[in-house]
Every structure is written in structure tokens, then in C-alpha cells.
Amino acid sequence: MARTRNSRIDDADKLEGIERPFGRLMAYVFRHYPVRICLTIVCIILASVASAVGSIFMQQIVDNVVTPGLVSGFDAVRGTLVRLVVTMAVIFGAGVIGSFIYTRAMAIVTQGTLKHMRDDMFDSMERLPLRFFDTHPHGAIMSTYTNDTDAIRQLIGQSIPTLIQSGLTIIVLIGTMLYYSVWLFLVVLLVGALMAFLTGKLGGLSGRFMKAQQAALADEEGFIEEMMDGQKVVQVFNHEQDAKDEFVEFNQKLFDSSQKANIYGNVLMPALGNIGNIMYVVIAIVGGVMILEQTPNIHLVGVDVITVGVVVSFLGMVRNFSQTIGQMSMQVPMIALGMAGAGRVFALIDQKPEEDEGYVTLVRALELPDGTLEPTEERTGIWAWRHPHKADGTVTYTRLRGELVMEDVDFSYDGEKQILHDISLWAKPGQKIAFVGATGAGKTTITNLINRFYDIADGKIRYDGININKIHKPDLRRSLGVVLQDVKLFTGTVMENIRYGRLDATDEECIAAAKLANADSFIRRLPEGYDTMLTGNGSNLSQGQAQLLSIARAAVADPPAMILDEATSSIDTRTEAHVQQGMDNLMEGRTVFVIAHRLSTVRNSDAIMVLDHGRIIERGSHDDLIAQKGVYYQLYTGAFELE
Numbered sequence: 001m002a003r004t005r006n007s008r009i010d011d012a013d014k015l016e017g018i019e020r021p022f023g024r025l026m027a028y029v030f031r032h033y034p035v036r037i038c039l040t041i042v043c044i045i046l047a048s049v050a051s052a053v054g055s056i057f058m059q060q061i062v063d064n065v066v067t068p069g070l071v072s073g074f075d076a077v078r079g080t081l082v083r084l085v086v087t088m089a090v091i092f093g094a095g096v097i098g099s100f101i102y103t104r105a106m107a108i109v110t111q112g113t114l115k116h117m118r119d120d121m122f123d124s125m126e127r128l129p130l131r132f133f134d135t136h137p138h139g140a141i142m143s144t145y146t147n148d149t150d151a152i153r154q155l156i157g158q159s160i161p162t163l164i165q166s167g168l169t170i171i172v173l174i175g176t177m178l179y180y181s182v183w184l185f186l187v188v189l190l191v192g193a194l195m196a197f198l199t200g201k202l203g204g205l206s207g208r209f210m211k212a213q214q215a216a217l218a219d220e221e222g223f224i225e226e227m228m229d230g231q232k233v234v235q236v237f238n239h240e241q242d243a244k245d246e247f248v249e250f251n252q253k254l255f256d257s258s259q260k261a262n263i264y265g266n267v268l269m270p271a272l273g274n275i276g277n278i279m280y281v282v283i284a285i286v287g288g289v290m291i292l293e294q295t296p297n298i299h300l301v302g303v304d305v306i307t308v309g310v311v312v313s314f315l316g317m318v319r320n321f322s323q324t325i326g327q328m329s330m331q332v333p334m335i336a337l338g339m340a341g342a343g344r345v346f347a348l349i350d351q352k353p354e355e356d357e358g359y360v361t362l363v364r365a366l367e368l369p370d371g372t373l374e375p376t377e378e379r380t381g382i383w384a385w386r387h388p389h390k391a392d393g394t395v396t397y398t399r400l401r402g403e404l405v406m407e408d409v410d411f412s413y414d415g416e417k418q419i420l421h422d423i424s425l426w427a428k429p430g431q432k433i434a435f436v437g438a439t440g441a442g443k444t445t446i447t448n449l450i451n452r453f454y455d456i457a458d459g460k461i462r463y464d465g466i467n468i469n470k471i472h473k474p475d476l477r478r479s480l481g482v483v484l485q486d487v488k489l490f491t492g493t494v495m496e497n498i499r500y501g502r503l504d505a506t507d508e509e510c511i512a513a514a515k516l517a518n519a520d521s522f523i524r525r526l527p528e529g530y531d532t533m534l535t536g537n538g539s540n541l542s543q544g545q546a547q548l549l550s551i552a553r554a555a556v557a558d559p560p561a562m563i564l565d566e567a568t569s570s571i572d573t574r575t576e577a578h579v580q581q582g583m584d585n586l587m588e589g590r591t592v593f594v595i596a597h598r599l600s601t602v603r604n605s606d607a608i609m610v611l612d613h614g615r616i617i618e619r620g621s622h623d624d625l626i627a628q629k630g631v632y633y634q635l636y637t638g639a640f641e642l643e
Helices: 002-008 021-032 034-052 054-072 074-126 130-135 138-180 182-229 231-236 240-293 308-349 443-450 473-478 494-499 507-516 520-524 543-557 573-587 622-628 631-637
Strands: 296-299 302-305 361-367 373-375 383-388 395-399 404-412 418-427 432-437 458-463 480-483 561-565 591-595 607-612 615-620
Touching: 021 034, 021 074, 021 138, 021 308, 034 074, 034 138, 054 074, 054 308, 074 138, 074 308, 138 182, 138 296, 138 308, 182 231, 182 240, 182 296, 182 308, 231 240, 240 308, 361 395, 361 473, 373 383, 373 395, 404 443, 418 443, 418 607, 418 615, 432 443, 443 458, 443 561, 443 591, 473 480, 480 543, 494 507, 494 543, 507 520, 507 543, 520 543, 607 622, 607 631, 615 622, 615 631, 622 631
Parallel strands: 432 591, 432 607, 480 561, 561 591
Antiparallel strands: 296 302, 361 373, 361 383, 383 395, 404 418, 404 458, 607 615
8 A cells, every 4th residue: 555655755746846936936925925025134234243242342341441440430430331331232223123124024035925925926826727736645735835935934034134133243342252262263263164064064964854844744734634534445445454565664864864863963062062162162261371371463454462351252152152152053953944845836836727718708798689699797698709810800609508519539647647538529519428438448537537637639619610729718618517526515504505517506506506406405504594604625524515515506507418427326226316306407408528437327318429549439329329229228228237
């Protein structure tokens, strides 16, 4: 079981991130919040300068207040002390205000950016072809909305501001150190180089395993989602232990990545802290020796003798320097994680949407006395195809009737293995066309082509005489109702689930659709009738009841053509009769395409297509096919069964 599952989650199925996502992310943030970003940068600069100049304050206090005060008394230095205190109070106050403003601004920027990202991801996802969801694990897609956006939150809200502030602080500290003593700065430079090396080495390893952790988490979430959805199947076949064993594999992979990421990340900070302590002691020793030996002190503005205030200031700057390096180092794995998350988010946003070059649209129409049609905003019950002709600039209106013709259609999902071969069929308005055949014969594929969920490789499909490639996909699908074997109900009331077929339908229209589908009676027996809340894909309903709601949902859309994809295959015989009555009501007066395993449900079809390995091998009415005594006859009489 595990081998089967793992074989499906290969690299080709995963959502690969874009390259160099940092610039894209920054441009994305700036596009939505240009003013706040500029304000944030200014405030970060202010906070960084305020943080760094604290060391200058110590030197000024020691050299201009403490030392002279010991000689001349406090009164002699009182004015200098007050001036220094006021100055530093203003600087530190500005730093506090700057920190307050930028943290609040970044909270808005961060959460707002994530909102825009989720909006853009969902918008992109809703425009993707079904092929994308066939080839990408749903759990991995969900992970972009949760884990990846959380990594981006950490990146935007904490890591980047910390890096900017820390970088500016280090620049100010380096300038200040050079201003006071080049000799002492060289000691800091040597130790700082070692700290930078460790940060790059250990932080890089932590970041690499952080990215692996994120990928493993997406796989694990996909597996959990699949198991939850298929828990009934797992228990039916007593595969609980196999499922647990497989989960252990996913969880072990996640554990290994997380463990290594945290080991390297947790080792880094203590290592840098100890190196910072060593640097602190070395500076104290070197500075003390320079004071005792009266060593000439080289600095940016000349040469003099080093003072106690300079050494004290340097010690404060060294402490600030090592702490700042430590803060930066902790952000390295978070940045790697955030970049990986941003890459996958933008990869989802950039997915190529479903192609649609159709220009024929569906409009409400009014029939004039001479039989011609003209568009109208009124509900007339008449729909027409608005067909602009590019050659002469004219526009014609063709009544929507539900006539469909397929001519020499070939199709392949992957461009290699051909699924359909030379399929030709026709359905006149109001006819019922049935497809029968073994599993994999191509029945559902044909209906997917009618909806243009996939585009054909060769041949033509005409709908009301119009090549469906010319019809705008949403308008095409608006004209087709679908009732699937696997019913999907959404969280909401019964009424809301029926109205999903047409969102502007009134309550009265939804109830009428339920009556047409033979669902009204059981709905009224529910605890709150049409206001009964459905959750968990309608888990509080029987399969037959759920299917009746699906039929009602299709009925409220009132399409001229219907596709019924084995809608009764998983329902018991007694329930089938009830559901079949609802479908018969729905099919009346419509062009209908039926896929069925139970041949009893298609006896009244106008034409039955028998498919085998993507080819139509027999066609005709029930009586015609029985008289031919071919494959259909053998299937119907039980000579052999559909597989």
C-alpha cells in the first residue's frame, strides 16, 4: 500500500516553486502597500540608529562626566550630564516610536499580503483545467494555503525587518567602532568573520532541511486528507494497520527533516553566543593592555591614546554586535523556508489557466413574430447563442436546442496513449443517448469532451451547429446540466445546495426543482426541512437522498441538455426506482447523455452506443441492438457482464 501511494507522489506531481522568488515577493508587497513599506523602512532606520548609538552614550558618560566628575566634582559636569541625558532620551524615544510604528505597519502589511496571496491563489486555482487537479495531490495544494503562507508570514513580518534592522545596526556599529579604534575593530572583524562563517554553514544546513520539512509536511497532509476521505474503505478492508504503517513512513520523513533543521538551528545561537562572549573578553583584555601601555590608538579622525570610555563603549558595541549577528543568524533558516513557500505560492498563481478562445456566448432571447431572435434582459425562457462573425462583422443568434454532433473525434489525455478512436455520433434535440461499455471504454471521457473539460486532439464537436471550440466555456457549461455518480454536497442548507445549480434561483424555483426531482417529500421530513444544515458532504443523508438533491440542483439550472454519469450505479434497486423517476422528470424535453452500467435504465433511449476500448462498436435503439444479437444482446441477456 505504501509503495503504491508513494509512487503517485513523485517529483512530477509536486508543485515546483519558481526561481528567485525574493524579488517577486518584494515587488508584490510593495505593489499593495507602497506607502506603508516606505514608512516602515524609515522607522526601521530610526530604530536601528537609536539602538546603535547607545554605545556612544556610554563613552560620552565615562569620558565627559564620570572621569571629569571624579576630579572636579559633580557640579562641574552637571550641565554636560543633563545635555547627554536629554539627547539620548530624545534618540531612544525616537527609536521606541519608530519601533512601535514599524511593528504595527508590518502587521498590516504582512496580514494584508497574505490575504491578497490567498485571493490570488484561489482565483488562479478556479481558472485551472481539471488536468491540473488530476496530476497534483490535493494535500500539496492545500499546503500552499496553510504552511507556505505561514512561512511567508514569518518572512515578511519578522525575518526581513529583523535583517534590515540588524544590517543597519551592524553598519552603524562598524562605523562607530572605526571612529573610536581601528585596532579594537580588527579584533571584532576577525571574530565576526568566524561568526559569519558559522552562520552561513549551520544556517544554510538548517534552511535546507527546513525546506525539506515543508515538502514532507505537504506530503503528510495530503496523505491524511486522503485517509480521512477514504476512512470507510480503510475500515471495510481492515487496512487500519497498513494505513498506520504508511503514515509512520510519512511522519518519519517529516521527523528526520524537522530534527535536522532544528538541530542545526538550535546549535547556531549558543555557538554564536559563546563566540560573542569570547570576543567580549578579548576586547576587554586588549583594551586594558592598550590603556596600560598607552598604545597609540588609530581611529578615523586621527591618532591619540585610548581611554577607559572608549574601551567601555567598545564592550557595549561588541555585546550589541554579537547579539545582532545572533538575531540575523536565527533568520537564515526562516528566510530559506519563506522563500521556498513564496516560490510555491507564486508557482500556483502562475499556473497556466484553462485555455478558452471561445467567443460565442449564451444570451437570453426574445422570439419576434417573424421567427427571428433578438437578445433581451428579460426572462423569456428562451436562450440563444450569440455568434459574432469575424469575416463580415455580423452577429447571428441561434436558438439553444441541445443538438450535438461528434465527427471523427480522437482524444488522448497525455498525448501518447489514445483513449478515443474515430468517435462519431449525433443527438437531436430532446433525444436520449446512452453510452454502455466496460470500465475504461471511454464513456465518461466523451461527456468530459462535451463539457470541454478536455479538448479533443482531432475531429469536431458541434453544438447546435456551432463548433464547441468557438463557444465560451462558461456559456457552454451553463447550457449543460450534470448529475454525477459521486455526489458532492457543500456545507450549507438543503436549499442552498439546490440553489447551487443557479445562484439567482428563488426559493419557489428551488422547491419546484425538488418536486421535479422527486426529492420534496424526503426534504420536508428532515428536521428543519429545506433549512436543514448539511455538513461533511451530506453525511446525514442516505446516498439516494443525496443523489436526489443532485438531480434537483441540475433541475433548477434548467439546462436544455443533460449528462447523467452513472447516477444510479451505487444505489439499491428500490431507491433506484425513486431516483430514476426523478431523472425521468428531469430528462423530459431535454437532450440527454446517459452513462449506465445497469442496462435496464437505458432501454427507453433513442440511441444506445456500445463502446469498447475507445471505439463505438454498436449503435441503435434497444430493440435494434437486441435484434442484432451482438455485444449489447449478450450484455443484456447476461451472456457476459460489464467489467
